[in-house]
Amino acid sequence: MKYTMSCLVFNRPGVLVKIAQSFAKENINIYSLAAGETEEEDKSRMTIVVDADQDLMDKAEARLKEIEEVIQVHDFQGSELISRELLLIRIRIKAEYIPQILQIAELFNAQVIAVSEMSMVLSLSAEEQRVNGMVRMLMPMGIQEMSRSGKLAVGSPEQE
């Protein structure tokens, strides 16, 4: 089962390794991890998506809380969250596929952000399922390169 959790940590060297080790020790694979500064410069928020059983997750969460730099661990399980993922994808331009590529981009509300004679780059910020959907639809058109940010999440304002 996939779990999405958010860790608020002090922005210090080595924190990422310690967090990764907490999951590794329970043999949990990190599906995606996105980290960035928060409104306070010395703190970072990491959104981590893992694939694991509940028991293993509980153990990993306990390990995370033992890390000195970890301020707060929030498991989004069972709660509403607002999540987005950023996708950058470079597609080969083959003349006959141009209308389809643009239709797919329009359908998913993606933007063409760069173009050359040979390829174009699309950008999409959306929920994970929509990002997966667009990637699947673009697959036959010739994906040359793709980069995903991993899930970013915050709790829904309705829960406050």
Next chain:
Amino acid sequence: MDVEKYDDDLYNMQFVLDRSLKLDPARLIVVRPYDAATMKAVGIAARNGIVHPFLVGDRKRLKEETARFNIDPELFTIVDAGDDDLLERAASLYRDGEAEFIMKGMVGTALFMHVLLDPRWKIRTENLWCHVGMLEIPETKRVFLMSDGAINILPNFSRKMLIIKNTVEVARKIGMRKIRIAMLAAVEKVKLPAMPATLDAFLMKKFSKTGFFGDCEIAGPFALDNAIDTGKAVAKGIVGTVAGMANVLIVPNVETGNVIWKTITCLQNRSAAGVVVGGNCPIVVPSRSDDYSTKLLSIQFARLLL
């Protein structure tokens, strides 16, 4: 203005449209022709054997108007209809095969188009409707087609494909042999994300290599001057067979098309012709403020497309 004229260019709009004089009269439905410009245009078209008009409206008023413009009663048919069922009555004439194409008189465009789009009149097809304008700029020694300055407000790439397809068909019907299509924008290079029209233009040029549009050349993006003036294109280092030599202009949005149209007709005081295509018959949808000349040329333009 530097121009270079290809031998096979259509260079005189009146000459092109006067081919309609050699054709058999076509049956034209004219809805509510209560204004002088429409009545005068229809009268001239009827007298010259371009059309046989079916004037749809209040019989008494139409009799007075036709008499005022000295139109021989033999040359037209009045279809009496009150304002409540006027548009339906007019559209049913087309559905029943009584007439071949249709023209708007003193009726709001939105209502007119809304009624005609109803599938029961069999005017609508699966194709996109768009407005194609014919313009003449003597300095360029060329007749231009332009689309879409009236129907499609901000067409996406797919709609632009259909607009081009419709316009190419019109170009062939009026006898343009070398169709050179310029995708208009404000600059010649792709600017993202600020100018999405430049992206569509760039990709349309690439897409045209598939042969989807048949025998024509598409290039862009172009600013208007570089599309129609070879000197300006050369000065900017823009090369290619379309640069400065375009005879079909595809505008990025309705505002651009409308401004070009009004610049020619209002500021330069020149006539232009326009018709809505994409349905089973051409539809003449002049602005109520257009003069009789534009309305007459539009009738002639539509007649050539039948």
